[in-house]
Amino acid sequence: MDVEGVLGTISFDGEWVTITKTPVGPKPAPVRIRAADVTGTRYKPGTRLMHGYVQFVLPGSVPAGEKGGVLHAGRPPYEDPHSLSIPRKSNDLAEKLVAAVEQARD
Template structure:
């Protein structure tokens, strides 16, 4: 699900969190069970690459933003993680199959803002 506010921001609801993009800043909010939400802000101009693995009906996918000096978080190979980066990675968020279109649009907007 993608929503656009009057300010032109895009939002993608993920698994235990969300991603918002206002044209300049990406905000990843993660909520772990029993803990307060954590917010990670990334300036779109600082992003060196993006990764999008669409979710399927059986496994969640993910959106990941790559930054200078940091390598992409590796995908967990366990059956429960289904090939996603760990929850502790601040630059990625797991997404459900229903959020694939919204995530694709958000990643495209970030890529456009980078160039």
């Protein structure tokens, strides 16, 4: 299952979540997270005016907070490796991906 984000994609194969971001500056390596290691998920659907996001919380890490400002308000910063901004058109797939990861965690 793949979800197209604003600057990247999130893939889930039933066991591993892979977040691949489109490079801004140096090319970031894809981040692979085992679903069993995820302690929580945060999902905010995108609207007509604002992008939403999907974020995965891991043990021992504090989830990145939502940024303020005009262009990036209401979502974690691009530099957060465990989240990805999503456009409104990806809401349905993102919701299904989050549900699948939550189910795989149990």
